[in-house]
Amino acid sequence: MEPILKIENLKTSFMTSNGEVQAVRGVSLTVGKGEILGIVGESGSGKSVTAMSVLRLLSDTARIKEGTITFKGQDLIKMPKKELRGIRGEKISMIFQDPMSSLNPLIPVGRQVEEMIREHDPDRRKEEVKKDVLELFEKVRIPEPEKRYGCFPHEFSGGMRQRVMIAMALANKPDLLIADEPTTALDVTIQDQILRQLRELEKEYGTSIIFITHDLGVVAELCDRVAVMYGGLIMEEAPIDDIFEKTGHPYTMGLLASVPDMDQDKEIRLQSIPGSPPDMTNPPKGCPFAPRCPYARQLCASELPDFVQVGEGHRSRCFLRYSDAPADANNPFRK
Amino acid sequence: MSNQNILEVTGLTKHFRAGRNQVVHAVDGVSFTLGKGRTLGLVGESGCGKSSCARTIIRIYDVTAGQILLNGTDITNMKQKELKPLRKNMQMIFQDPYASLNARMTVRDIVAEPLIAHGIVKKKEEANDLVYPMLERVGLTKEHAGRYAHEFSGGQRQRVGIARALVLQPQLVICDEPISALDVSIQAQVINLLKDYQDEKGISYLFIAHDLSMVRYVSDDVGVMYLGQMVELSDADEIYKNPLHPYTKGLLGSIPIANPKLARQKEKSGIEGDIPSPVNPPKGCRFHTRCPYAKPECAEAVPESKYVDGGHMVACHLY
Numbered sequence: 001m002e003p004i005l006k007i008e009n010l011k012t013s014f015m016t017s018n019g020e021v022q023a024v025r026g027v028s029l030t031v032g033k034g035e036i037l038g039i040v041g042e043s044g045s046g047k048s049v050t051a052m053s054v055l056r057l058l059s060d061t062a063r064i065k066e067g068t069i070t071f072k073g074q075d076l077i078k079m080p081k082k083e084l085r086g087i088r089g090e091k092i093s094m095i096f097q098d099p100m101s102s103l104n105p106l107i108p109v110g111r112q113v114e115e116m117i118r119e120h121d122p123d124r125r126k127e128e129v130k131k132d133v134l135e136l137f138e139k140v141r142i143p144e145p146e147k148r149y150g151c152f153p154h155e156f157s158g159g160m161r162q163r164v165m166i167a168m169a170l171a172n173k174p175d176l177l178i179a180d181e182p183t184t185a186l187d188v189t190i191q192d193q194i195l196r197q198l199r200e201l202e203k204e205y206g207t208s209i210i211f212i213t214h215d216l217g218v219v220a221e222l223c224d225r226v227a228v229m230y231g232g233l234i235m236e237e238a239p240i241d242d243i244f245e246k247t248g249h250p251y252t253m254g255l256l257a258s259v260p261d262m263d264q265d266k267e268i269r270l271q272s273i274p275g276s277p278p279d280m281t282n283p284p285k286g287c288p289f290a291p292r293c294p295y296a297r298q299l300c301a302s303e304l305p306d307f308v309q310v311g312e313g314h315r316s317r318c319f320l321r322y323s324d325a326p327a328d329a330n331n332p333f334r335k
Numbered sequence: 336m337s338n339q340n341i342l343e344v345t346g347l348t349k350h351f352r353a354g355r356n357q358v359v360h361a362v363d364g365v366s367f368t369l370g371k372g373r374t375l376g377l378v379g380e381s382g383c384g385k386s387s388c389a390r391t392i393i394r395i396y397d398v399t400a401g402q403i404l405l406n407g408t409d410i411t412n413m414k415q416k417e418l419k420p421l422r423k424n425m426q427m428i429f430q431d432p433y434a435s436l437n438a439r440m441t442v443r444d445i446v447a448e449p450l451i452a453h454g455i456v457k458k459k460e461e462a463n464d465l466v467y468p469m470l471e472r473v474g475l476t477k478e479h480a481g482r483y484a485h486e487f488s489g490g491q492r493q494r495v496g497i498a499r500a501l502v503l504q505p506q507l508v509i510c511d512e513p514i515s516a517l518d519v520s521i522q523a524q525v526i527n528l529l530k531d532y533q534d535e536k537g538i539s540y541l542f543i544a545h546d547l548s549m550v551r552y553v554s555d556d557v558g559v560m561y562l563g564q565m566v567e568l569s570d571a572d573e574i575y576k577n578p579l580h581p582y583t584k585g586l587l588g589s590i591p592i593a594n595p596k597l598a599r600q601k602e603k604s605g606i607e608g609d610i611p612s613p614v615n616p617p618k619g620c621r622f623h624t625r626c627p628y629a630k631p632e633c634a635e636a637v638p639e640s641k642y643v644d645g646g647h648m649v650a651c652h653l654y
Contacts, residue, residue, distance in 0.1 A: 216593045262575060
C-alpha cells in the first residue's frame with residue numbers, strides 16, 4: 001500500500017521551566033491510503049503530540065527537533081506556515097476530544113462548516129456552499145439539517161457537536177483525518193454511533209484516518225493497524241489481529257490484562273501494571289517501560305532496545321524479542 | 336426490614352427547579368437495596384440520574400420524595416445536624432481527583448480532616464496514628480504525607496481521595512465514577528485496592544460508572560438507569576448474560592469489544608439518537624422514543640417494575 005503520510009524519526013520536545021520535556025523521542029510511522037491507523041497509549045505517552053506535530057499545531061513552547069513528515073512528497077516540517085494553512089482542513093483535517101472548545105460559541109454551526117469550505121474555495125456561490133453543508137449534516141446523521149443549520153453549539157449535545165466537527169473535517173474531502181480521542185468524552189451509545197459513521201465515511205471517501213485513543217476496544221472495532229506508544233516511543237506496531245492474538249510487547253500485554261472482559265472471573269484479581277509512567281523531563285536511559293515491566297532484566301534499565309521485526313508488518317521494541325534472547329521462564333515470548 | 340441491608344431506597348425522587356416553571360426530573364421513583372459487604376453498580380448514559388441519585392442518598396441534595404434507610408434509620412428528612420454523626424458511616428469518592436482535593440492542604444491534612452470534623456481526634460497531631468496506616472493501606476508512603484495534591488499523578492490523587500473516604504471506617508462508600516479520569520493501567524490498581532478493602536472490612540459500595548465491563552467486574556448487582564428511572568436491576572452476571580430491557584441490550588451492544596475478530600462478526604445492536612431532556616421526559620415509557628421494539632402502548636402507559644425469573648427486575652411493556 002502506498003503511504004500517504006510518512007513520519008520518520010520524529011522528535012518533539014516542550015521547553016518548560018522544569019527543563020525539556022521530551023514528549024516524542026523518535027517516532028516513525030506510515031499511513032496507507034484508506035487505512036485506519038490506531039495510536040494507543042496512556043496520557044503522556046506522546047500520542048497526541050505526534051499527531052499535533054503532523055499539522056504543527058503545537059504550543060509556542062514546543063520544538064520539533066528532528067525528523068521528517070512526508071505528505072504527498074512534501075515535508076510538512078519544512079513547509080512555510082502559509083503553505084501549511086492550505087493543507088490544514090483541506091488535505092488533512094483534525095477532530096478533537098472536546099468539540100465544545102473547538103467550535104465558536106457565537107457562530108451558528110452551519111456557518112462554521114460553511115466557513116471551512118469557503119476558506120479553501122472562496123469563489124463558490126453561497127447557496128451552493130449551504131447545500132453542501134446540509135448534505136454533510138445529513139451524511140453525519142444530524143437530524144433535521146435545515147433546522148439545525150442555524151443552531152448554536154450550546155444547543156447541541158456532546159455527540160451532536162462531535163458530528164458537526166466531523167462534518168467540518170470532511171467538508172473538503174481530505175486525504176487524511178486525524179482524530180484525537182474523538183469519542184472519549186461521549187457515552188458508549190454515542191461512541192458506537194460515531195465509530196460506525198467513521199467507518200462508513202472512510203469507505204465512501206477513501207479517507208485515511210489516524211485514530212488516537214487509550215481504549216483498546218475502540219481500536220479493535222475500528223482500526224486496520226495499531227501503534228502502541230509509551231514514554232515517547234512506539235513500543236509495538238502490528239496489524240490489528242496480531243496486537244490481540246500475537247501480542248508482542250510486555251506493555252501491550254499489561255494494557256490488555258488491565259481491562260476486564262465481559263466474562264472475566266470476578267474472583268481473579270485484575271492484573272494491574274504497577275507504578276506510573278515515566279517523567280519525560282528525565283526519561284529512563286533504557287527501555288522506558290523497564291521500571292514497570294514484570295520481565296525486566298538488568299540490560300533493560302541501561303539500554304534502549306531496537307524496534308525489531310517479529311512478524312509480518314509486526315515490530316516490537318523489547319530485548320526479549322531479540323533472536324538471542326534467553327528462553328527461560330521469565331520470557332513470555334519463548335515458552 | 337432486614338438488618339442485612341446497609342441501604343434501602345424506596346421511590347427516591349429528586350427534582351430540580353430550572354428557571355421559570357421548568358423542572359428537571361433528575362431521579363424519579365428509584366428503589367433498591369444494598370446488602371452489607373455487597374456492591375451495587377449503577378450504569379447509564381450521562382444525564383440518566385445516576386450521580387444525582389448518589390448525591391441525594393448521601394443527602395448532598397434534599398430529597399423531593401421517597402425514603403432512604405441507612406442501617407435501618409430513616410435519614411430522608413433528617414436535619415443536617417442530626418445526620419452528621421451518621422455521615423461517618425457513609426463516605427464518597429469523587430470522579431475528578433483534581434477538583435476534589437484542597438490544593439492548599441497537605442495530604443496528611445486532607446486525610447486527617449474528616450477525623451477532626453467527626454471528633455475522633457482532637458488535634459491534627461493525634462490523627463497521624465490513623466492517617467499513616469491508611470495512607471500505607473492505599474499504597475502511599477509516609478513521605479507522601481507532607482506533600483500537596485498537585486505533586487501527585489491522577490492515580491495517586493485518587494488514592495488520597497480513597498484514603499480520605501476510608502479513614503473513618505465507613506460501612507457504605509459511594510464511588511461516583513472513581514476511575515473514569517484515570518489511565519487504563521492505573522484503573523486496575525484502584526479497582527484492586529477497592530475490592531481488597533471490601534474483602535477485608537466487609538463494607539458496601541454503591542459503584543457508579545459508565546465503563547460497563549468494569550461495573551460487571553466489581554458489582555454483585557447492577558442497576559440500569561435511564562432518564563431518572565431504574566429500568567432493570569438484577570444480579571450482575573445475569574444482567575450481562577441475559578439483558579431484558581431493550582435499553583440494557585442496546586447499551587451492552589454499544590460496548591466496543593476488545594477482540595477484532597469478534598468485533599467484525601458482531602451484529603450491530605447499538606442505540607440510535609440522543610438521550611432526551613429530563614426537563615420534559617417522554618410520556619409513558621421514557622425510552623420509547625429510541626426503542627426499536629416500541630408499541631403504541633409504550634407512549635401511553637408507564638411500565639411497571641416486574642420481576643422475571645425471581646430476582647430480575649425489569650420495567651418494560653414487553654414483559
